[in-house]
Amino acid sequence: MNNKNESITRQEDDFAQWYTDVCLKAELMDYSSVKGFIIYRPYGYALWENIQHYMDKKFKDVGVENVYLPMVIPTSLFQKEKDHVVGFAPETLIATQGGKNELEDPLIIRPTSETLFCEHYAKIIESYRDLPKRYNQWCSVVRWEKTTRPFLRGSEFLWQEGHTMYETEEEARKDALRMLEIYDAVGRDLLAIPFVKGIKTDKEKFAGAVETYSIEALMPDGKALQSGTTHYFGDGFAKAFGISFLGRNNKLETPHQTSWGVSTRLLGAIIMVHGDDNGLVLPPYVAPTQVVIIPIQQKNPEVLKKAREYYEKLKAAGIRVKLDDSDKSPGWKYSEYEMKGVPLRLEVGPRDIANGVCVIAKRNDSSKMTVKEEDVLKEIPHLFEVIHDEMYKRAFRYLLDHTTEAHSIKELGEILDRGGYAKVMWCGERECEDKIKELYQATARCIPFEQNPFDDKCLVCGKKAKKVVFFARAY
C-alpha cells in the first residue's frame, strides 16, 4: 500500500515515530505542559468510553459494584504493606501543601488503591454474610515516570481497578482467573487482539501479590505489551490492615483478596497491532465512528439528499455513522478518515444514485464493493463481522509467526533480535531469569497457561526445566 498520508512517518522507517505521529494526527491525544500527563482528545476518549461501556457491563454481570475512593493516600497508610511500598514509593507524586499549610502526613496521589480499599474493607466487613465484596472504580492514577509515551507509559493514566474480598482462598483464586478471562474476551471480541494468557514469575509480579496473571499482546515491532493484570493477594494485605470476619464456624477469619486492572494502554495496543502507514485501523466494534459517508459531487442536491437518507437509515439502526458534507474534496476526506481508521467508507455519487447503489470501502484491506441500496442495512453489520474476523486473524497469524522455541542461549538472542516471543524452558530460578535480562534486556512476560514443553533442561543453567516461559522485550 502506498503511503498516501505523507504527514506521518512510515512504520519501517521509524516505528516509534510512526506511533507518535498517529497518536497526534489521528487526534487521539495531545501533550499538556506537564511531562507524562496527556490530554485525551474526543476521538481518543471515545475509544476509551467504548471499552469502558463494554467492560462495565461484563463486570456488573458477574456482580461487581462500582465505587469511588479518594485520590489521595496518607503516607502513613501507604506504608502499611511493606512490599507494596517498596514497589511504588520511587514513583509517587506527593502533595505536601493544602490551603497554604504544610501537611503533617503528606498525601500520595494514588498510584493504585489497594491500601484505601483495605482500610475501607476493614470497616465494613464483619461477618461471612458481608462477603464477597467485589468493588471496582474507574479513575486515573499517577505514577511519576521518567520516560513516558502516549497511552503506553504515562505519569497519569486512566484505568479501572477492581478490588475484591472473599471468604475462601479458592473463591479468590477463581476470581483472579475469571477476571483474566473477561480481559481476554475484550481482546478477542472487541479489540480484535489475541492475547497470551499466563502467570507472572515471582520477579515480575505485582508488589505485594502472591500471584499475578496477565494478558500480553505482541506489537509489530516485536515487543510485548502487558495489557492487563489480575492479582491474587492471599491474606497478606488483609492481615496488615486488620481485616477479619466472623466465619460460619463462629471463629474470626481473614478474607482472601484479589485486584485487577486494565488501562488506556489498551489504546496503545489497538493503535500498534492494527495500524498501517495510512494511520489508524480501528476494529469495528470499538470504533467511535463505524461508517463515514462521503458524498461525491455533493453540489448536486440529489447527492446530498441521498447521503442524508443513508445517514438517517444507518443511525436509526444503531450504527455509529458520520456524514461529512464539509466543502473539502472527496480525496482529502478519504485520507482523513483513513488516518482516523474508520472501518467503512460509504461513497455515493450521481452515477451510484442512477444505478440504485453505493460504493463501500473497507479500511482494513482497502477493498471496495458496490452494494445495492436496499442491501446496505444488511450488508454493513455483516461487514463488521468480516472485518473484525480478518483483523483478529491477521494479528493472530503475526503472533504465531513470532513465537519461537529457543534451543540455545545464542538462538534466544537471535529470536529476540528478530522480535517476538522466545519460548524458553526454565528451571524456575531467579538467577536464570536475571541472566536473560542481563544478556538481552528481555523479561519473562508470562508462564503461559498453554505449556507444551519442548525440552527437559533449563535453557540457561541446564538443570531440570519446570516451565515454558515466554520471554520478550517489552514496552
Place this chain on the structure above:
Amino acid sequence: MNNKNESITRQEDDFAQWYTDVCLKAELMDYSSVKGFIIYRPYGYALWENIQHYMDKKFKDVGVENVYLPMVIPTSLFQKEKDHVVGFAPETLIATQGGKNELEDPLIIRPTSETLFCEHYAKIIESYRDLPKRYNQWCSVVRWEKTTRPFLRGSEFLWQEGHTMYETEEEARKDALRMLEIYDAVGRDLLAIPFVKGIKTDKEKFAGAVETYSIEALMPDGKALQSGTTHYFGDGFAKAFGISFLGRNNKLETPHQTSWGVSTRLLGAIIMVHGDDNGLVLPPYVAPTQVVIIPIQQKNPEVLKKAREYYEKLKAAGIRVKLDDSDKSPGWKYSEYEMKGVPLRLEVGPRDIANGVCVIAKRNDSSKMTVKEEDVLKEIPHLFEVIHDEMYKRAFRYLLDHTTEAHSIKELGEILDRGGYAKVMWCGERECEDKIKELYQATARCIPFEQNPFDDKCLVCGKKAKKVVFFARAY
C-alpha cells in the same frame, strides 16, 4: 409517620445529624482517613452513575464531546488569569515532590480546569472552522476545605465540567443558558427537584466569569443549595491564554467562552429534599433499585417461586428490581429498604398467590395497594410517574411556601430566621448586598429570571430598586 428506624436522628431534633445519619446508614458513603475525602459506596455511586448517564446523553444530543485533561496544573499556568487565581489559590492542594525530587514548578491538583482547557484550545483552535468547541469531562476535583460535609462540601468531589469556545459572544451566551436549561431539566425530570433559575450578582459569581447562572434548590431546613452553575466568560481567559482564530473576514479574532458544571452535591439535594425520619426517599427514575420484592413466609416454596417470577418479569421489562430472599425477617427488610428509599416494595405471600395478586407499597407516602398479578407490569411504570409527580409537587409546594417578599429589613430577618428565600428589591449596589450578609449571614442566591417586582425602592438603602433578588442562608 412513626420513626421506625430508630438508628437515625429525627429531622426535627437535629436536621444536620439526621443528614449525616442517613448518608451513613443508607450506605451512600463512608469517611476515609483524610478529612473531606469521602468514599462513594456502591449505593451512592450508583445514584451518581444514573445522573451521569442521563446527563451525558443530553450533553451529546447538543454536540458536546467528552475529553480527559490532566489532574494537575502547573502553578505558573494556574496564575495566568488573575481573578481566577485570587478565587481559588487559598483552597488548593499542591504537589511539590515527584519521584523523590522537589518539583521546580509545583503542581496544583485541579480545583477546576479552565486554565488547562484554555492552554489546549490555544493549540488546536486556528480558524472559525474549528469552532465551536464543546468539551466536557467527568472527573474529580480537589478544593482544600476547612469545613466539610458529605456530598455538600468536600475536599474532593465528583463532577462534570464543560468548557466551550464559540465564534461569537451571542452563541456563547446562548450556550450558558442552554446548559442551565439542561440542568434544570435534570431536576424536573430525574430528581423531582424544582430549582430557582437565575443569574448571580457580581459578588457571588465565579472567579473570572463575566456572568454566572445557577440553579438553586431549597432544603427542608430553610437553607438554599446551589446545585449547578454555568458561566459566560467573554474573552478574558481567551486573551490571557492567547487563543485566537482566523475569522470569516480573514482577520484574527478572539473566541468567546463558557463553562458549566454540576457535582455530587446533587446527591445531597436528593437526600435532603425528599428524605424523612425513616431515611432516604428516592425519586423512581434515579433510584438504583426501583422495586424491591419481599417474599412473605418464604419457606413456602411456592412463595419463593412466585417472587422469582415477579423478579424475572420486572427485570425483563427494564425495571431495576431486587429480590431479597435472605433469611432476615420481612419487618427487618421493610425497615432496610425504607432506609434506602426504594420507591416501591412488592410483597408476595401465600394468600396473595391464592388470590392472584401482590401488595405494592409506595415509599413516598406509605400507601399500600393490592394489584392483580397480570396488571403489575402495567401498574409499576404508572406508579413511577405518579410518585415522581407527587414528589416534585411536594417539593415545589415547599418552595412556594418558603419564598416570601421582604418589605423591611426587620421582616427580612424574620423570613431568614424562619428559613427559605426572602425576595428582596435591590438597587444593584454591592454595599447593600454586603449589609444583608453582615446582618443576617444570608447571601444573594440569584437574581431569578422570573422577576415580578413588588416595590420600587431598594430594601436596604431606599434608592431606586433595579432587581428582585432571592436571599437565603445557604450551604
